[in-house]
Structure formats: C-alpha cells, structure tokens
Amino acid sequence: MDYRLLFLCAAGFLGALVDSIAGGGGLVTIPAYLLAGVPPHFTLGTNKFAATMGSFISTAGYAKSSKVNFRLMRIAVPMTALGAILGVRAVLKIPQDFLYPFVSVAILVVGLYTFFKKDLGKVNSFTTITKKKIFFVSVVGFALGFYDGFFGPGTGSFLIFIFIRFLKFDFTNASGNAKLINFTSNFTSLVTFAFAGKIDYLLGVPIAFFMILGSLVGTKLAIKNGPKFIKPIFLIMSFVVFGKLLYEMFL
Template sequence: MDFKLIFLCIAGFIGAFVDSVAGGGGLVTIPAYLLAGVPPHFTLGTNKFAATMGSFISTAGYARSSKVNFRLMRAAVPMTALGAVLGVYSVLRIPQDFLYPLVSVAILVVGLYTFFKKDLGKVNAFTVITKKKVIFVALVGFALGFYDGFFGPGTGSFLIFIFIRFLKFDFTNASGNAKLINFTSNFTSLIAFAINGKIDYLIGVPIALFMVLGSIVGTRLAIKNGSKFIKPIFLIMSFVVFFKLLYDMFLK
C-alpha cells in the first residue's frame, strides 16, 4: 500500500466518522482525493462509491438501534432518489455558482439557531405518524435529494436541523433518519457515476473499507452518547461548511 492510498484511507475513516454523526464527511474526503492527485470527475465518483458503503453501514447501525422510522420514511426514499436523479441531470446543464451565497446564509442560520437554542434536540418529542408528516418528509427528501445531486454541501446538516426543528426529533433520531435520506441520494448518484465510468475501484475499495470502519465507530458513539456527543460535532460541521463555501466564493 503506497503513501497516497494510506493517506486517502485515513481521510476516509475520519470523513466517515464525522459523516455518520453529523454529516459533512465530504469536506474531509473530497480535498484529500484532489490533494492526492485524483482527477476531479474520478474524485467525485470514487468518493461517492466509498461514501455510499460507509453510509449504508451507518444507516444499518442506526436502524438496528431503532433510530430510523421506516414508516415515516416510506415515501421519502423514492422521492429522494427521484430528486437526486433530477439534481445530477440539472447540474450538467445549469451553473451552480448562484447557490453559494444562498446556501452560505442558510447553513450559517442553521448553525447559529442551533447554538443559541440550548435545548434544541435534547429530547425526542416526536409523537404519532400522520399523513401530513409523511408527505412533509417526502417533500424534504425530494428537495434535499435534488440539492445533494446538484450541489451537496451541508445536506446532512440541513436534514438533521429540519427533522429536529419541525418533527421534534432529538439529535440521535434526527441523525438516523437523515442518514437514510443521505444514503438514498448517495446510492442514486453512485449509479450515475458508475454508468459513466468515473469510479477508480483500485483505490475506492480499500478506502471504502476504512470508511465502513469509521462509520461503525461514529455511529456507535453517537447512539451511545446521544445529543451531548452529536450536537457539538453538528455545530462544528455547520460552521466548517459555511467557511468552506465562503472560501469557494471569494478565494478559490
């Protein structure tokens, strides 16, 4: 195993760990691929391959601990897949530069609101499943699936915040349900990259193994320690996404 692959495997572990807890793992792995000299299209495709493996394990871990409400999410999964396909299709035709200021402001608001709302996400106050809630989650899945396929940064943060703010989940349950949506959009995008031959499996497979390990560790710690562990990482990743977007807008 050469130094480049060792570096990417370590970055994959850290990225998957962070992503399984609060989202934002791509902020670790994407720069690592580019720094290692992987071409941009193969960076996106290979990262999506490895990240999808880690995302699947993380989703399964939350599901085994009953932190994923499949009845609530039954319509969200296909709607997320549809949104992701349309997002990937659209990004090939529409420049995404106009999204930087909009998403920067949105992610900053999410981070500040979460920081100052001290009791946000501490208690799981989600009650009964209603038709309105199922429809709401399906629409959220479609919108964030489209966003993830089209642009991506902050998808996990937005999902967690929406589930806490509007469905009254705590951080642990919000992360579990958000991870199912994330996995769906990741898997859908992965198929598109695979069809177009943009995945380097020689490095993708070993990195995926380390991302699976990172996902296992992160998910177990999140489930064991709950909101007190997830919220600080969620806040950190929200502000990291914000500053990364600012950097891309003004300095890149």
Template sequence: MVLNLFIICTLGFLAAVVDAIAGGGGLISLPALLLVGVPPHLALGTNKFAASMASLNSSITFARSGKVHFSLVKWQIPFTLVGAFLGAWSVLLVNSEFLSKAVLVLILFVGIYTMVHKTLGMKSNFKGLNSGNIVLGCLFALALGFYDGFFGPGTGSFLIFSFIALFGFDFVVASANSKVLNFTSNFASLLIFAWHGKIILSIGIPMALFMILGSYVGTRLAIQRGAELVKPIFITMSLLVALKLIYQYL
C-alpha cells in the same frame, strides 16, 4: 502509491466517523483524494462510491439499534431518489453559482440557530405522524435529494435539521433517519458516476473499507453518547461547510 493510499484511507476513516455522527464528512474525504492528485471528476466519483458504502453501513447500524423511524422514511426514500436523479441531471444544465450563495446563507442559519437554541434536539418532542407532516417531510426529502444530486455540501446538516424542526426528533434519531436518506441520494449519484466511468476502484475499494469501519465507530459513538455528542459536532460541521463555501466564493 502506498503513502497515497495511507493518506486516503486514514482521512477517509476520520471522515466517516464524523459523517456518521453529524454529517459533513465530505469536507475531509474529498480533499484527501484531491491532495494525492486524483483529478476532480474522478475524485468526486470515487468519494461518492466510498461514502455510499459508509452511509449504507451507518444506516444498517442505526436501524439495528432501533433509531430509524421506518414508518416515516419509507415514504421519503422514493422522493429522495427522484430528487437526486433530477438534481444530477439538472447540474449539467443550470449554473450553480446562485445555489451556492443561497446554501451559504441557509447553512449559516442552521448552525447559528442550533447553537443559540440550547435545548434544540437534546430530547425527543416527537408527537407522532399525520398526513400533514408526512407530506411536508416528503417534499423536504425531494428538495434535499435534488440538492444533493445537484450540489451537495451540507446535505447531512439540512437533513438532520429538518428531522428536528419538522418532527421534533432528538439529534440521534434525526441523524439516524438522515443517514438512510443520505445513502439514497448518494446511491442515485453513484449510479450516474459509475455509468460515466468516473470511479477509480483501486482507490475506492480500500477507501470504502476504511470508511465502513469509520462509519461503524461513529454510529456506535452517536448511539452511546447521545445528543450531547452529536449536537456540538453537528454545529461544528455546519459552520465548517459554511466556511468552505465562503472560501470557494471568495
């Protein structure tokens, strides 16, 4: 039991560092739980509990540094929440096979497009908010909230990319805003897992503590090192999500 907790907490810390910087931490934290023999449905719920605590901490740290654009995300949060609830409900009714194929294509596009366009997200090109881009941002928040509740892999990458493509934010501000929305969708899913008793608190609480620490380290690194650190990790995690989906598909 002690060895299992050591593995979970160590990998959870690493996952949170990566996730705070560029998303994709679930590629590390969820397999850590499965590795020590936690059943899949309990692993999903326990991982969601720990990841929610970590993403909340990242959101607070980014907010304190002034990197979160509250005048935008305040509109997006309710749409993300509604989308996540609808996604979590719909997963019980709809086959996710088509979605997994579509996401594979999209996440590959995001990773390769970002890699090819050398200056994308390296500096801020934000021109301000207007009714048009706010509405578009809310629609994306609704769609990505739904996706996170329904399926999940790559949500952080899609959120960061949408903030850069739609609003011209740099990678650090895009990552900061994405953590706020990611926490929102995580929290909605967490409520459903908790309602159905799918969280192992004896594992989830120590894992959450290490992931909170990891999220703090990752967030501070992102703030201090800027887009030069965030962009390559973002590309790496996007392509790793794509490889994971290819592996699952094959």
C-alpha cells in the same frame, strides 16, 4: 508502499466517522482526493462509491438501534432518489455558482439557531405518524435529494436540523433518519457516476473498507452518547461548511 492510498484511507475513516455522527464527511474526503492528485470527476465518483458503502453501514447501525422510522420514511426514500436523479441531470446543464451565497447564508443560520437554542434536539418529542408528516418528509426528501445530486455541501446538516426543528426528533433520531435519506441520494448519485465510468475502483475499494470502519465507530459513539455528544459536532461541521462555501465563493 503507496503512501497516497494510506493517506486517502485515513481521510476516508475520519470523514466517515464525522459523517455518521453529524454529516459533512465530504469536507474531509474530497479535499484529500484532490490533494492526492485524483482528477475532479474521478474524485466525485470515487468518493460517492466509498461514501455510499460507509453511509449504508451507518444507516444499518441506526436502524438496528431503532433510530430510523421506516414508516415515516417509506415515501421519502423513493422521492429522494427521484430528486437526486434530477439534481445530477440538472448539474450537467446549469452552473452551480449562483447557489454559493444562498447556501452559505442558510447553513450559517442553521448553525447559529442551533447554537443559541440551547434545548434544541435534547429530547425526542416526536409523537404520532400522520399523513401530513409523511408528506412533509417526502417533500424534504425530494428537495434535499435534488440538492445533494446538484450541489451537496451541508445536506446532512440541513436534514438533521429540519428533522429536529419541525418533527421534534432529538439529535440521535434526527441523525438516524437523515442518514437514510443521505444514503438514498448517495446511492442514486453513485449509479450515475458508475454508468459514466468516473469511479477508480482500485482506490475506491480499500477506501470504502476504512469508511465502513469509520461509520461503525461513529454510529456507535453517536448512539451510545446521544444528543449531548452529537450537537457540538453538528455545530462544528455546520460552521466548517459555511467557511468552506465562503472560501470557494470568493477564491
């Protein structure tokens, strides 16, 4: 019995479950790959392969429950893909180290603001679609797509927070729309890793199956239980991302 594969499948299930609710699944899966002895480049590529399968299922689940506004996102999706392509290309030329302090502070601010703003994301107050909102979401998609391709940690948390704070979505609708953007950047990065030959499909296929299961469970829980269920998990993942970035920055 391949205990390494069982361990990675369990980590994939848990990571996808958390990611489908509030983002941050990579904090579970990437350390698991490295702990199992998978080389770093193959860790990133194989994780993107499995995570993309899971995020597709999660996006489909939110869409089926009308928690994704495709009219609002129609330009944001291609802009996200463009941003992710440029981000992946940039990371091959520019060191990431300088981003740690900035992103650490940003994710901490997001977590603290969400914690102290008790009514944030409880009610869906999003109203009409305007050209201004479509432009705003497209800029956000491009920027976070680039960030996800270049660096990545906290992408889901940033997206959910932005959709709640500036578009007045509740946590459930914010998670659904964020998942569509996240899936787009994941898929774009996946294609890049595939062309580079950095995916271990013998590991990736079975892990993807368990990540799909995790995404199904997490999405159903999020849609069924709503903002009161999502908000505490979002807060936990925000502070965990902050802790991870702080740890890597100093150690």
